[in-house]
Amino acid sequence: MKKMKLFLLILSLSGLGFINAQNAQPEFSDIMTRAYTSLQNAESPQDLVNARNTMERISMKFTDQWLPVYYTSYVDIILSFVNENKETKLTYITEAKELVKKLNNYPDADKSEVSTLTGFALNAQIAADPENNGPALFGELIGAYKVAIAIDPSNPRPVYLLARFNRDMAKFMGQTSPEFCKELLKAKELYEARKDKPFYPSWGKEEVTRLLLECNKQ
Amino acid sequence: MKTHCRFQIFLFVFLFQTIISYAQTYTVAGIVVDDKGAPMMSVNIYISETLEGTSSREDGSFDFKTTAKGEITLCAQMLGYNPAYLKGEASGMDRVHLVLHPQNIALQEVFVTAGNYRLQGSSKWKEMSPVSIATTAGAAGDIYNGIALLPGVQAAGESGKLMVRGGDSRESQTFIDEMHVLSPYTYTPENSAARGRYSPFLFEGINFSSGGFSSDYSQSLSSVLPLTTKDESPVTKIGVSLLSVGMGGGGTKAWASSSLSFNGDYQNIGPYNKLFPDNYDWINPYQRISGESQFRKTLANKGIWKTYLAYDRTSFAQHTSEAFNPINRRLDFEEDNLYLNSTFRKTLGKGYKFFSGIAVSSNKKRIDGAKLASDALLDTESEIHLKIKGEKRYSNLYKLTAGAESMLRRDSLSYMYPPAVLTGGEISHSINSLFLINDFNLSASLQGNVSARVEQTSLNNHWQILPRASLTYKMKDFYLSAIAGLYQQLPDNSFLLRNQHLSAERCWQYIVGAYHEANGKTFRLEVYNKKYHNLATNLNNNYKSDGYGYARGIDLFLNDREVVKNLEYMLAYSYNDSKRKYGDYPVEAMPQYATRHNLSVALKYWFQPIRSTIGITDRYASGRPYHNPNEEGFMQHTTSPYNSLDLSISFLLNKKVIIHASASNILGRNNVYNYTYSSSRGEDGAFAGSPVNASRNSFFMIGIFITLSGNTAYDVSNF
Numbered sequence: 001m002k003k004m005k006l007f008l009l010i011l012s013l014s015g016l017g018f019i020n021a022q023n024a025q026p027e028f029s030d031i032m033t034r035a036y037t038s039l040q041n042a043e044s045p046q047d048l049v050n051a052r053n054t055m056e057r058i059s060m061k062f063t064d065q066w067l068p069v070y071y072t073s074y075v076d077i078i079l080s081f082v083n084e085n086k087e088t089k090l091t092y093i094t095e096a097k098e099l100v101k102k103l104n105n106y107p108d109a110d111k112s113e114v115s116t117l118t119g120f121a122l123n124a125q126i127a128a129d130p131e132n133n134g135p136a137l138f139g140e141l142i143g144a145y146k147v148a149i150a151i152d153p154s155n156p157r158p159v160y161l162l163a164r165f166n167r168d169m170a171k172f173m174g175q176t177s178p179e180f181c182k183e184l185l186k187a188k189e190l191y192e193a194r195k196d197k198p199f200y201p202s203w204g205k206e207e208v209t210r211l212l213l214e215c216n217k218q
Numbered sequence: 219m220k221t222h223c224r225f226q227i228f229l230f231v232f233l234f235q236t237i238i239s240y241a242q243t244y245t246v247a248g249i250v251v252d253d254k255g256a257p258m259m260s261v262n263i264y265i266s267e268t269l270e271g272t273s274s275r276e277d278g279s280f281d282f283k284t285t286a287k288g289e290i291t292l293c294a295q296m297l298g299y300n301p302a303y304l305k306g307e308a309s310g311m312d313r314v315h316l317v318l319h320p321q322n323i324a325l326q327e328v329f330v331t332a333g334n335y336r337l338q339g340s341s342k343w344k345e346m347s348p349v350s351i352a353t354t355a356g357a358a359g360d361i362y363n364g365i366a367l368l369p370g371v372q373a374a375g376e377s378g379k380l381m382v383r384g385g386d387s388r389e390s391q392t393f394i395d396e397m398h399v400l401s402p403y404t405y406t407p408e409n410s411a412a413r414g415r416y417s418p419f420l421f422e423g424i425n426f427s428s429g430g431f432s433s434d435y436s437q438s439l440s441s442v443l444p445l446t447t448k449d450e451s452p453v454t455k456i457g458v459s460l461l462s463v464g465m466g467g468g469g470t471k472a473w474a475s476s477s478l479s480f481n482g483d484y485q486n487i488g489p490y491n492k493l494f495p496d497n498y499d500w501i502n503p504y505q506r507i508s509g510e511s512q513f514r515k516t517l518a519n520k521g522i523w524k525t526y527l528a529y530d531r532t533s534f535a536q537h538t539s540e541a542f543n544p545i546n547r548r549l550d551f552e553e554d555n556l557y558l559n560s561t562f563r564k565t566l567g568k569g570y571k572f573f574s575g576i577a578v579s580s581n582k583k584r585i586d587g588a589k590l591a592s593d594a595l596l597d598t599e600s601e602i603h604l605k606i607k608g609e610k611r612y613s614n615l616y617k618l619t620a621g622a623e624s625m626l627r628r629d630s631l632s633y634m635y636p637p638a639v640l641t642g643g644e645i646s647h648s649i650n651s652l653f654l655i656n657d658f659n660l661s662a663s664l665q666g667n668v669s670a671r672v673e674q675t676s677l678n679n680h681w682q683i684l685p686r687a688s689l690t691y692k693m694k695d696f697y698l699s700a701i702a703g704l705y706q707q708l709p710d711n712s713f714l715l716r717n718q719h720l721s722a723e724r725c726w727q728y729i730v731g732a733y734h735e736a737n738g739k740t741f742r743l744e745v746y747n748k749k750y751h752n753l754a755t756n757l758n759n760n761y762k763s764d765g766y767g768y769a770r771g772i773d774l775f776l777n778d779r780e781v782v783k784n785l786e787y788m789l790a791y792s793y794n795d796s797k798r799k800y801g802d803y804p805v806e807a808m809p810q811y812a813t814r815h816n817l818s819v820a821l822k823y824w825f826q827p828i829r830s831t832i833g834i835t836d837r838y839a840s841g842r843p844y845h846n847p848n849e850e851g852f853m854q855h856t857t858s859p860y861n862s863l864d865l866s867i868s869f870l871l872n873k874k875v876i877i878h879a880s881a882s883n884i885l886g887r888n889n890v891y892n893y894t895y896s897s898s899r900g901e902d903g904a905f906a907g908s909p910v911n912a913s914r915n916s917f918f919m920i921g922i923f924i925t926l927s928g929n930t931a932y933d934v935s936n937f
Binding site: 027031046049050053054056057058060061086091092095131139140142143144147169170173174175 | 259260262264267268269271272273276295297298452453454455472737738784824826827829870872873
């Protein structure tokens with residue numbers, strides 16, 4: 001019993017020591033879990049803003065972590081789609097693009113995801129003003145998704161987003177996009193094969209499933 | 219025993235957690251408002267250095283619990299606003315009042331200052347691509363033709379060059395990535411419009427200043443046109459184009475952190491002349507071959523290095539004669555032009571920025587039969603431009619920029635009537651300057667700029683201080699701006715070759731303007747007054763610097779993209795009143811190129827069913843003054859007004875093919891720019907006169923741009 005107590009004491013001390021030394025990690029995963037969950041459960045623009053603000057706070061405290069920056073930027077892009085006011089859209093897009101630039105300085109950031117986000121931000125910019133920004137930015141956008149696919153062919157997001165953008169552009173050009181459903185299926189397979197690390201980007205799957213339903217109807 | 223042990227661990231952890239959760243907590247609560255007292259929603263409120271925080275509600279209120287003790291810093295942060303901080307005891311933060319002020323626009327990126335038209339749209343809204351210029355009717359894919367539709371720029375159908383606010387085309391300078399371009403226009407036969415030497419598709423930003431420009435630029439009395447190339451071109455692509463007057467092709471190869479672009483063009487007016495003859499008697503048609511290449515590299519630690527090289531060769535031969543001289547002669551023209559520019563830009567930490575660049579321009583012309591049969595004119599001009607600049611931002615309130623530059627110029631001209639050299643000369647000189655620019659925010663809505671340039675011109679060994687000051691006041695979407703500045707420029711080489719001690723020509727500019735930008739609408743009104751002195755004069759081969767003059771006027775600009783869906787219109791009106799005594803003018807008079815009223819209306823409509831942009835532009839200018847030697851006085855008459863109605867259509871055939879067609883002056887109006895008179899009296903005792911027209915009244919162009927590689931669509935840009 002005495003031995004046991006000693007063992008317990010050592011265990012608890014070493015545990016505390018561990019907590020102290022690696023202070024950041026448990027606290028990070030703890031708060032990240034909450035922020036990540038609230039982002040996934042967001043139901044209104046206000047929820048999104050709250051999740052975005054939490055991510056921003058985390059990114060300021062844990063300056064070596066790329067994921068909070070990623071999500072701040074990601075939510076900015078989503079908010080730019082949601083918002084009706086042009087000036088507000090612009091503010092969100094501008095910040096999202098700045099954060100994406102910042103992400104390039106994180107050595108452990110997932111380069112494929114960062115490149116996908118680059119393309120997604122350009123997508124938001126084009127959506128805000130298609131006639132003017134479309135011709136100016138679409139080449140860069142397609143390039144960004146292709147780079148993302150080249151870095152990590154198993155990443156479903158750039159495959160899905162590229163398919164979607166190509167379809168929208170074909171629509172704009174008054175053409176059809178026969179490859180669209182095929183590409184979506186490919187994205188779906190990739191989503192299913194993907195094993196996501198904790199807090200890693202995993203968005204897009206539901207939307208692919210929904211779009212595939214439309215494909216099947218035709 | 220084992221269970222017991224587990225229980226103990228459980229208990230320990232439980233206790234430990236309980237201790238944490240039972241620690242003393244305080245409530246942080248309050249309200250956050252903007253500088254006008256309106257509650258602000260979604261503001262990020264948090265305690266500095268911790269994770270504790272929340273977002274404000276719709277009514278600006280917020281509250282959260284904190285375990286922090288002692289003195290804490292509460293932060294409120296929102297996009298587009300300066301963050302607010304509040305220091306205090308954690309226990310006393312339960313009723314705080316936070317005020318957020320909008321970010322000072324001025325130091326962010328001032329894009330509204332008098333005289334400045336940033337077509338790139340640094341409001342980032344209009345990432346106006348070069349395509350926009352190409353598809354404006356009347357621009358015919360040329361930068362200068364496109365710029366000519368802006369207020370303050372005069373119609374110049376016979377020269378194609380920029381003439382801004384009562385200044386002649388010499389007074390306007392072009393820069394690529396901040397480096398000077400010595401000869402930006404292509405050389406054309408007399409009275410046919412020159413074009414920009416460099417394709418608009420090369421540039422990401424086209425930023426035109428019709429006056430009152432920054433101390434960053436000099437050796438220009440009227441206006442500057444800074445063009446910026448892309449920092450990176452992440453897409454590999456290749457394309458070709460076929461035009462009614464030539465063909466071209468090019469592409470970009472992109473790597474992870476660098477890219478190389480190339481472009482080649484061949485122009486031949488011959489076939490077009492066969493279909494639509496002009497006023498010339500051609501022997502060899504106008505031909506131009508050009509090649510451009512740019513290498514860009516993004517270095518580690520935010521450095522960007524770009525090198526651009528362009529070469530072009532122009533040639534033509536024609537039978538020509540001077541007005542009222544029956545003797546016909548053969549004229550052979552050849553020109554080689556080289557431009558090289560290399561720049562390095564880096565953002566260092568702590569608000570420091572650094573720029574350095576070098577540009578080499580070289581232009582060599584040879585004209586056989588320039589003025590008389592079997593004479594020859596050789597002109598070799600070159601310039602090396604060196605520039606270095608540093609910038610330091612001290613807080614949001616003050617920014618200091620300092621720089622130095624040097625232009626080393628050389629011109630050698632010889633006019634030969636073999637075997638003798640009749641006239642000619644050579645000058646070699648330098649212009650060296652230092653500049654210092656202070657930008658500061660006096661308040662959130664008031665921004666000032668005080669700058670100065672010290673310039674030494676080696677030819678006359680003169681030192682000149684060129685001050686400039688500006689003030690911009692912002693009220694919501696309204697801006698008021700005032701600028702005063704002194705600018706200088708050396709006289710034209712044709713004067714300097716005769717008298718190297720001529721003073722630099724100087725011009726004081728005073729500009730007041732009002733601007734409004736909101737919801738896709740831009741409205742600008744500017745009033746300017748320019749006072750010229752030390753203008754170079756040439757009376758009976760006496761070259762002096764005793765000329766003077768003035769130019770004053772009003773510019774109005776309206777651009778709207780929201781009134782009708784898919785329609786964009788632009789309206790520009792300029793009133794200009796100018797007089798000067800310069801060159802061979804015996805008295806102060808309205809310069810021959812100047813026009814009092816200038817109006818341009820440009821419409822652009824995106825027609826989705828046929829995937830086309832349709833453009834209509836009309837341009838009107840009141841008559842130009844001209845001198846009739848048969849009458850008393852000087853510049854007694856005015857030509858009939860100028861008018862040109864232009865059309866264009868850009869059609870996206872499919873993702874990879876774009877067809878562009880344009881027609882200028884479709885009504886075929888015979889615009890008169892001047893009158894020339896015979897140098898001797900005719901039999902009736904009068905000087906015979908004849909009108910000066912452009913070599914052709916209308917011009918049609920059709921081009922097809924094809925993308926060969928990958929996925930890139932409707933992209934005429936190779937760079």
